[in-house]
Amino acid sequence: MDEALLRSLTPGVLGILVRRGADFAAAEDAVQDALVEAVRVWPEDPPRDAKGWLVTVAWRRFLDATRADTARRRREDLVEEEPAAGPASAVDDTLRLYFLCAHPSLTPSSAVALTLRAVGGLTTRQIARAYLVPEATMAQRISRAKRTVSGVRFDRPGDVATVLRVLYLVFNEGYSGDVDLAAEAIRLTRQLAARVDHPEVAGLLALMLLHHARRAARTASDGSLVPLAEQDRSRWDTASIAEGVAILQAALARDRLGEFQAQAAVAALHADAPSAEDTDWVQIVEWYDELVRLTDNPVVRLNRAVAVGEADGPRAGLTALAALDDSLPRHTAAAAYLHERDGDLATAARLYAEAAHKAPDLAERDHLTRQAARLNARLGR
Template identity: 80%
Template sequence: MDEALLRRLVPEVLTVLVRRGAGFAEAEDAVQEGLLDAVRSWPQDPPRDPKAWLVTVSWRRLVDATRAEGARRRREERLEAEPTAGPVPSADDSLRLYFLCAHPALTPSSAVALTLRAVGGLTTRQIAEAYLVPEATVAQRISRAKRTVARAGLGESGDVATVLRVLYLVFNEGYSGDVDLAAEAVRLTRQLASVVDHPEVAGLLALELLHHARRAARTDATGALVPLAEQDRSRWDTTLVAEGVAVLQSALARDRLGPFQAQAAIAALHADAQRAEETDWGQIVEWYDELLRLEDSPVVRLNRAVAVGEADGGPAGLAALAGLDASLPRHSAVAAHLHERCGDPTTAARLYAEAARRAGSARERDHLVRQAARLNSAG
C-alpha cells in the first residue's frame, strides 16, 4: 500500500466532493471511509486510476450517509444526479482546502489538526502521536473544527498569511511519534508554493528548508540537544541548504519583503558560515532590524538581543534585552548566555537553572541543567 499516494490524493478527492456540493465535514468523513476501503481492497486489486477510484467510492459513501441521516430530498436528488465515475480533473485544486482549514473562526490548534487531517492526509492516530496527546483529544478537535467551518460557511476562509502561520506552527512541532511534522510541513508548503505565486510562501518554504537542513546535527548520539554554535556542520544537509537559498533569492528579487523572507535570510546567514565563529552577526542584526520593522514582537526582540550580544558583546546584548518581560519563554536562557559572555558565570549559572525550571521540554531542560552544572563546576 502506497501511503504517500493516499496522502497526496486525500486533498484532491476532498476538493472534488466539496466542489460537487458536499459539505466539508460530510465530505471529509466520506473520504476517510473511502481510504479504509482502499486499504482493504487495493493490495489484492489495485485500481488503474487510484484518484478516480477513491472519488467514486467516497462519493458513494457520501450518498449512503446522506440517505441514512435523512437529508433533505432535494439535496439527495442533486447528489445522486452527479456522475460517480468517469474522468476526474487532474489539476491540483487543493488550495481551497488550505484556506478552509485556516478559517478565521478556528483556534490555532484546531486549524493545525484540521490541516494535517484534510490536507496532509494523516490519520487521527498519527496526529495524536505526533502531538503526544490522546487520540480522543485530537478527534474532538477535528470534529469541533469541522462543525465550526460548517456553521461559519464556506464563503469565508483564511488568507495567505493565516495559511502560512498554520503551516509554520506545524513545522515548529518538529518530530515525535511515527510522523515527522517538520518534513510534513515542508511537503505541504512545497505543494502550496506550486499553486500560489507569493513571495512570502516562498519565504516560508526557504525558512523551513534551511532549518530542516540542520535536523541531523541538532542532537548527539544520546539524544541530547546540541546548540547551533556547537553543531557539527558537516552533518547539515547541503542539498536542502542550496535549495533554501535559491528559493529565498528568487523571493527577495521580487522586492516584496515579508517576515518569513527576513527570517529565512537570517537562517541563510547561519548556513553560510562554515564554522560558528565565521557567522556574520552584524548582518544578522541588520536582518533582525528589518524583521522588527515588519513584525515587532517580544520574541523577535529576544532573538535580536542574542544576535547583538554576539555582534557587539555581552553588555550590548543585555542592553538590547532590557525592557523585555522576564516571564517571556527563553528570556532566562538568553540572559544567562549574555551574562556568561559578560564574564559573570555566577549569575549565568543561576539563570540557566531558572531557565531549566521553566523549560518546555525535557530535552531543553536537560540541556540547561548541564549548562548550569558546567559553570558551577568551573567556579
C-alpha cells in the same frame, strides 16, 4: 498498498466533494470510508484512475449517508449535474482545503490537526501519536474542528498568511512516533508553493528547508541538545541548504519582503558560515531589524538582543535585553548566555539554573542545568 499515493490524493478527493455541496464533516467521513475500501480492494484490483475511483466511491458513500435525510432531493440533483468521477479542478480543490483548514474560527491546535487530517491525509491515530495525546482526545478535537468549518462558504479569497502560520506550527512540532511532522510540513508547503505564486510561501519553504538541514546535528548521541555554535557543521544537509538559499533568493528578488523571508535570511546566514566564528552577526542584526519593523514581535526583539550581543559585544546585548519584559520565553536563558560572555560567571550560573526551571521541555531543561553545573564547577562550587 501505496500509502503515500493515498495521502497525496486525499485533499483533492475531499475538495471535490466539498465543491459539489457536501458539508465538510460528512465529506471527510465519506473520503475516509473510500480510503478504507481502497486498502481492501486495490491490492487485488488496482484502478486505472486512482483519484477517479476514490471520488466515485466517496461520493456514493456520502449519498448513502445522506439519502434518508431531508436533503436527499437536493443531493441527488447535484449528482446529476456533476460527473461521477474525475480530477477536474484539482488545484482549486486543494487550495480550498488549505484555506478551509486554516479558517480563522478555529483555534491554532484545531487548525493544525484538521490540516494534517484533511490535507496531509494522516489518520487520527497518527496525529495523536505525533502530538503525544490519546487518540480519543485527538478524535474529539478533529470532530469539533470539522463541525466548525461545515457550511463555511468561500465567497472571498482565503488568507494565505493564516495558512502559512498553520503550516509553521506543524513544522515547529518536530517529530515523534511514526509521523515526522517537520518533514510533513515541508511536504505540504511544497504542495502549496506549487499552487500559490506568493513570495511568503516560498519564504516559509526556504525557512523550513534551512532549519531542517541542521536537524542531524542538533542532538548528541545521548539525546542532549547541541547549541548552534557547537554543532558539527559537516552533518548539515548541504543539498537542503542550497535549495533553501536558491528559493529564498528568488523570493527576495521580487521585492515583497515578509516575515518568513526575513527569518529565512537569518537562517541562511547561519547556514552559510563555515564556523560559528565566521557568522555575519552584523547582517543578522540588520535582518532582525527588518523583522521588528514587519512584526514588532517581542520574541524577535529578544533574538535581536542576542544577535546584538554577538555583533557589538555582550554589554550591548544586555542593554537591548533590559528593555524587554523578563517574562518572555527564554529571556532568562538569553541573559545567562550574555552574562557568561561578559565574564560574570556567578550571575550566569544563577540565571542558567533559573532558566532550567522555566524550560518548556525536558531536553532544554537538561541543557540549561548542565550549563549551570559547568559554570559552578569553574567557580569551585
